[in-house]
Amino acid sequence: MTRALPDARGHFGRFGGRFVPETLMAPLIELEQAWAAAKRDRKFQRRLADLLRDYAGRPTPLYFAERLSEQCGGARIYLKREDLCHTGAHKINNVLGQALLAERMGKRRVIAETGAGQHGVATATAAALLGLECEVYMGAEDVERQALNVFRMRLLGARVISVESGSRTLKDAINEALRDWVTNVRTTYYLLGSALGPHPYPMMVRDLHSVIGREARRQARAVLRRLPDVLVACVGGGSNAIGLFHRFIGDRRVRIVGVEPGGEGISTGRHGASMSAGAVGVLHGCMSYLLQSDDGQIATAHSISAGLDYPGVGPEHAYYRDLGRFEFVSVTDAEALEGFEALTRLEGIMPALESAHAVAYAMKLAKTLPRTKAIVIGLSGRGDKDVHVVAKALGKQIG
Amino acid sequence: MSRLDETFRRLRARGERALVPYFTAGDPSLADTRRLVVEAAHRGADVVELGVPFSDPLADGPVVQRAGTRALAAGASVPRVLETVAALRAETDVPLVLLTYYNPVLAFGLKAFARTSVDAGVDGAIVVDMPPEESEPLASEAAAAGLDLVYMAAPTSTPPRVRLIAKKSRGFIYAVSLTGVTGERQELPADMATQIGAIRRVTTMPVCVGFGISTPGQVAAVGRVADGAIVGSAIVRLVEARAGSPSLVDDVGKFIAELKAPLREPLATSAVRARR
Numbered sequence: 001m002t003r004a005l006p007d008a009r010g011h012f013g014r015f016g017g018r019f020v021p022e023t024l025m026a027p028l029i030e031l032e033q034a035w036a037a038a039k040r041d042r043k044f045q046r047r048l049a050d051l052l053r054d055y056a057g058r059p060t061p062l063y064f065a066e067r068l069s070e071q072c073g074g075a076r077i078y079l080k081r082e083d084l085c086h087t088g089a090h091k092i093n094n095v096l097g098q099a100l101l102a103e104r105m106g107k108r109r110v111i112a113e114t115g116a117g118q119h120g121v122a123t124a125t126a127a128a129l130l131g132l133e134c135e136v137y138m139g140a141e142d143v144e145r146q147a148l149n150v151f152r153m154r155l156l157g158a159r160v161i162s163v164e165s166g167s168r169t170l171k172d173a174i175n176e177a178l179r180d181w182v183t184n185v186r187t188t189y190y191l192l193g194s195a196l197g198p199h200p201y202p203m204m205v206r207d208l209h210s211v212i213g214r215e216a217r218r219q220a221r222a223v224l225r226r227l228p229d230v231l232v233a234c235v236g237g238g239s240n241a242i243g244l245f246h247r248f249i250g251d252r253r254v255r256i257v258g259v260e261p262g263g264e265g266i267s268t269g270r271h272g273a274s275m276s277a278g279a280v281g282v283l284h285g286c287m288s289y290l291l292q293s294d295d296g297q298i299a300t301a302h303s304i305s306a307g308l309d310y311p312g313v314g315p316e317h318a319y320y321r322d323l324g325r326f327e328f329v330s331v332t333d334a335e336a337l338e339g340f341e342a343l344t345r346l347e348g349i350m351p352a353l354e355s356a357h358a359v360a361y362a363m364k365l366a367k368t369l370p371r372t373k374a375i376v377i378g379l380s381g382r383g384d385k386d387v388h389v390v391a392k393a394l395g396k397q398i399g
Numbered sequence: 400m401s402r403l404d405e406t407f408r409r410l411r412a413r414g415e416r417a418l419v420p421y422f423t424a425g426d427p428s429l430a431d432t433r434r435l436v437v438e439a440a441h442r443g444a445d446v447v448e449l450g451v452p453f454s455d456p457l458a459d460g461p462v463v464q465r466a467g468t469r470a471l472a473a474g475a476s477v478p479r480v481l482e483t484v485a486a487l488r489a490e491t492d493v494p495l496v497l498l499t500y501y502n503p504v505l506a507f508g509l510k511a512f513a514r515t516s517v518d519a520g521v522d523g524a525i526v527v528d529m530p531p532e533e534s535e536p537l538a539s540e541a542a543a544a545g546l547d548l549v550y551m552a553a554p555t556s557t558p559p560r561v562r563l564i565a566k567k568s569r570g571f572i573y574a575v576s577l578t579g580v581t582g583e584r585q586e587l588p589a590d591m592a593t594q595i596g597a598i599r600r601v602t603t604m605p606v607c608v609g610f611g612i613s614t615p616g617q618v619a620a621v622g623r624v625a626d627g628a629i630v631g632s633a634i635v636r637l638v639e640a641r642a643g644s645p646s647l648v649d650d651v652g653k654f655i656a657e658l659k660a661p662l663r664e665p666l667a668t669s670a671v672r673a674r675r
Contacts, residue, residue, distance in 0.1 A: 009532060017532075017533050018530065018532060018533060019501050019528045019529060019530075019533055020528055020530065021457070021458045021527055021528055021530075021551065021553070021575075022530055022550070022551040022552060022553040022555075022556060022560075022564070022575065023458075023553035023554070023555050023575060023578055023579075024555075025530050025532075025553075025555075025556070025560065026553075026555045026556060026557050026560060027555060165464060166454065166455065171455065172455075175455050175456075175457045178457045179457060179458075179460075179580050182457075182458065182578060182579055182580060183578060183579040183580065184578075185555060185578055186555075186578065279506075280505075281502045281505055281506065282500075282501045282502045282505060282528065283455060283502060284455075284457070285528070290502075292502065292506065293506075294506065295476040295477065295478075295503060295506060295507075296453075296477070296502040296503035296504070296505060296506025296507065297453065297454040297471065297476075297502075297503070298454045298455050298502070
């Protein structure tokens with residue numbers, strides 16, 4: 001069931017596909033073929049595996065968060081430590097694979113979009129490593145709230161382009177990146193950072209992140225001598241989540257829960273919960289659940305975490321939601337902050353605000369489950385980049 | 400035979416090529432759009448493209464993006480644009496083609512979109528982000544309703560794709576002249592004639608060229624190789640500059656007359672023979 005998807009045209013059931021201007025169709029087909037060839041190429045795979053081990057720092061640990069579990073007084077909570085990856089988040093898994101692919105395809109210029117800046121930093125890093133020219137599109141609002149990552153990208157030699165159109169966030173950064181790609185498609189590789197966009201991106205990004213779940217499954221077998229009972233990961237576009245979940249889809253006993261950004265609460269309309277409050281539509285090349293008006297205009301998402309501030313979600317998540325295989329819940333900005341503080345104080349691990357959403361929900365869930373149960377959280381990134389946002393939210397000054 | 404087919408047949412018989420101006424519906428208001436379309440038809444537009452604005456127009460450059468933002472603020476939507484078209488039909492019978500993105504169409508309902516468009520007097524539709532591979536659900540409704548779906552051919556389209564596009568397209572083929580977004584350019588792409596030639600080899604359907612065509616000189620050059628020239632951003636920019644002015648409609652009308660002039664001169668050259 002998991003092997004067969006997407007189908008030859010990039011569809012996950014009614015979701016996914018390739019809804020792009022004609023100019024991009026032939027390049028996307030070329031990309032799909034290049035990816036299929038790279039997957040079969042042992043040399044390519046060995047090079048990627050070496051980089052993931054020696055450069056990105058894989059495998060990442062599966063860590064038993066004992067004090068956090070005790071505090072909740074229920075199920076045992078484990079953290080899949082993607083925050084320990086080079087550049088501080090899971091994003092590097094996908095970026096290394098796609099940057100090697102760009103090189104293999106002979107494209108010397110890569111472009112990317114970024115929300116929180118984590119994907120931008122990872123792309124700039126891989127570009128530095130491989131000597132590629134790199135330009136990163138970032139919404140103007142995100143440029144302001146993620147200044148640290150903007151500077152990191154510049155230090156790495158990337159050019160950061162602030163996007164002033166629309167809602168000035170991730171959605172608009174993707175629009176601008178796609179406009180750049182339409183213009184420079186013959187020379188440029190678009191290094192998309194989430195499990196969305198036109199086929200083959202959702203599949204390719206999933207393939208590259210599924211190392212998270214493969215490791216977690218092996219580690220759980222070693223530590224627990226069985227599979228975990230529940231997986232919990234935050235979902236914006238859904239790349240870290242599909243990476244953790246994918247290998248477990250066939251394991252019917254494992255509950256799989258995606259946590260969406262509830263922002264200021266679903267009822268306020270200021271959130272990013274496209275599964276909970278969206279409708280089926282087409283944005284950025286694929287069909288999925290979207291936050292939109294009755295007229296089909298895309299709504300502005302809101303989340304305290306820039307990386308989850310997106311009005312859509314990856315098509316594979318939409319498919320497994322409709323199938324009832326994945327559950328989706330939402331966690332508000334305030335709850336995510338509580339998750340952030342709890343993990344920081346009890347474990348000395350400062351999570352990214354994105355990942356703090358998963359922590360917050362897992363804590364709630366753990367309280368309702370017995371001690372014999374095990375929850376694995378996809379801890380997608382570390383929180384250094386968010387310290388000033390947290391300070392502001394808590395009404396405190398830095399320094 | 401559809402109104403689009405008749406129009407191109409009539410033009411061919413006269414040795415003329417089509418001028419296809421584009422307006423973003425609702426910019427600056429739907430009432431202005433109505434006046435602009437009537438004036439455009441009066442001044443020589445052979446087909447009019449009406450853009451239905453979308454919040455995330457990823458194939459459009461800054462000029463059309465800004466127009467879309469203004470039109471959305473003015474309340475333009477699929478149903479309101481269709482009302483405007485229905486009202487327009489009392490004043491003009493110029494062929495009208497809607498140009499939009501998939502999501503607003505999907506939100507309105509594919510069947511409802513096809514039927515209501517035809518009932519309102521729309522002749523065709525171009526859905527920018529719907530390539531032939533994703534077109535079946537809408538195409539079957541459009542065929543049943545009698546709505547011509549026009550597809551785009553790009554410089555990156557491979558020969559098999561051009562054949563697919565030619566097979567699916569109704570009315571005409573929209574040849575995208577360049578790899579890029581909509582907007583004015585200083586020069587026409589050097590390989591435009593080659594691209595049009597590649598399309599001509601697989602189809603006798605009329606070919607109109609758009610993207611980056613903004614001056615009478617560029618229109619004349621397009622007219623030497625294609626059946627029509629589509630002018631968008633240059634007109635939209637003029638609408639933007641004259642919005643709120645009493646001379647809006649007349650100034651746009653004059654510009655359209657200037658753009659049409661070179662397309663009226665009969666062609667006795669190879670381009671005409673190539674079509675036979």
